């Protein structure tokens with residue numbers, strides 16, 4: 263690789279181009295600087311890497327398979343042939359099966375990395391925010407595994423929508439605190455976690471669930487999640503002897519997406535698409551597409567694209583998928599968007615529901631609603647690509663948690 | 677330092693710094709509360725710029741922010757309140773306090789417009805010295821004081837970074853926590869203030885968790901200023917449009933306690 267690597271960021275101040283940074287209250291600043299120092303020490307410590315990899319293998323169940331979705335590929339080809347194309351289109355679709363991880367999503371990769379960091383720092387209590395409850399469950403899981411008490415902040419509205427995950431967290435020994443401030447969803451849970459942290463800096467570690475927040479969180483979450491892309495690259499090399507032509511992943515805060523994308527950023531032949539939640543459509547206010555429908559601003563410690571009104575007040579997103587329902591996006595994605603390396607598209611609630619059912623029936627896999635957004639775009643893209651082309655989609659979570667939401671959307675009473 | 681701040685911190689007692697959120701529950705109501713703060717004996721006024729996500733604030737100021745936003749308050753509206761306040765109260769320093777995003781959204785003319793509205797300085801809670809380039813240069817060009825926060829976690833190694841580019845006064849946050857919850861002990865505060873004053877000539881005002889006249893008097897003995905916020909915002913929340921008289925009486929009780937402590 264000559265020229266500048268796109269994988270070198272962030273700079274020493276935590277900026278990806280104009281994005282990222284450390285916009286936090288002074289009380290937290292020394293802690294964030296200490297976290298960065300400790301992360302640098304951990305990166306240089308082979309024992310840290312060895313423990314991380316050992317836990318991923320034996321506790322999480324990695325590597326996750328890279329699976330050729332043959333029936334989905336065939337189904338897409340049939341539709342493509344019927345709708346006119348020259349009969350020769352329909353790319354091969356591979357799914358990166360992170361839904362098979364312990365706890366059912368990619369979130370656990372990051373939690374393993376961060377709990378090891380927290381232990382290195384001598385912290386004795388963990389806090390986290392959660393929207394759908396997936397990150398909360400993954401955090402509660404690693405806290406049980408390492409015997410650390412944890413408090414999970416969750417919007418009161420999300421607690422209602424995601425009761426099974428609330429119960430899971432409690433079974434795992436976590437304290438789940440409902441947040442009624444603001445509009446009682448993920449953004450408010452994150453505010454409340456930050457408020458807890460400000461008051462408990464000496465003993466508490468904040469285990470952020472996505473590649474956002476103040477530096478060094480976006481960097482370290484990305485690094486822990488990059489195991490997804492690193493594995494996929496090697497697995498496809500083994501299966502097909504080459505790089506993929508397209509990567510697709512869904513974006514809430516952006517951690518599963520950056521985890522898949524980052525190892526491929528310097529491979530110029532690989533097209534990359536991130537999929538935001540278009541909710542009920544980008545023309546109204548009921549969506550969670552920060553890049554397509556927002557503009558740059560500062561929230562939760564980083565500068566990035568945000569859903570906000572003309573006065574700079576943060577607006578609430580909407581998505582059928584609670585995990586994508588966040589008014590911001592990780593800063594590295596904002597940068598990749600501005601330099602044009604990654605294309606950002608969106609899929610509506612309806613697109614995601616259709617893709618959800620499509621995968622159930624073609625492959626016998628019930629996906630989470632989050633990656634269903636990515637699958638919706640995969641269906642469209644694959645239909646227009648050559649049969650020799652290869653797509654990797656990140657199947658970052660399984661759909662058990664979503665069956666109530668889907669049943670409701672389909673008008674089925676359980 | 678501006679003449680107004682110099683006068684406010686130049687008395688032979690600690691200055692009383694009072695906080696209220698702009699537009700809570702309306703612009704007119706805020707102007708009346710501001711009059712009451714001055715009548716009660718406030719030396720410096722902090723006017724909160726409401727934000728949807730006040731991450732460093734406890735329940736009182738969160739609620740005040742949401743009341744103001746619900747009533748339609750904007751940053752433009754906040755500057756208009758400042759302008760009208762300044763037209764009536766020439767000598768009382770006025771500081772805006774809030775979060776970065778609405779200010780960024782307003783644009784770089786913010787500092788000039790704030791000075792034109794009679795604002796003396798600004799506290800941006802989520803803008804640490806590491807990100808100073810965001811607003812610091814425009815503040816200094818416009819002559820708007822950048823008031824920085826120091827906290828119990830700001831150690832000796834870090835203090836110089838916090839002080840560089842700070843002006844007006846320094847706000848010492850006496851506890852690690854959000855606004856309005858608990859208060860620190862006066863001896864601890866005294867030590868922290870002394871440590872800051874060894875490094876800086878700026879006056880040091882102390883806030884977070886101060887509610888009673890007794891607490892105000894205790895802090896007044898060891899600091900250059902005493903900041904009271906959540907307690908006033910609570911009164912506004914409880915009494916709504918009838919708040920000014922209650923607020924005036926409360927502020928007067930603080931002012932007398934500080935006077936007596938001198």
Ligand SMILES: Cc1ncc(COP(=O)(O)O)c(C=O)c1O
Nearest residue numbers: 396514515516517518585632659
């Ligand atoms: C399965 C799954 N995918 C995606 C997300 C969104 O997060 P991110 O964009 O950080 O991957 C979530 C969040 O809860 C999730 O549970």
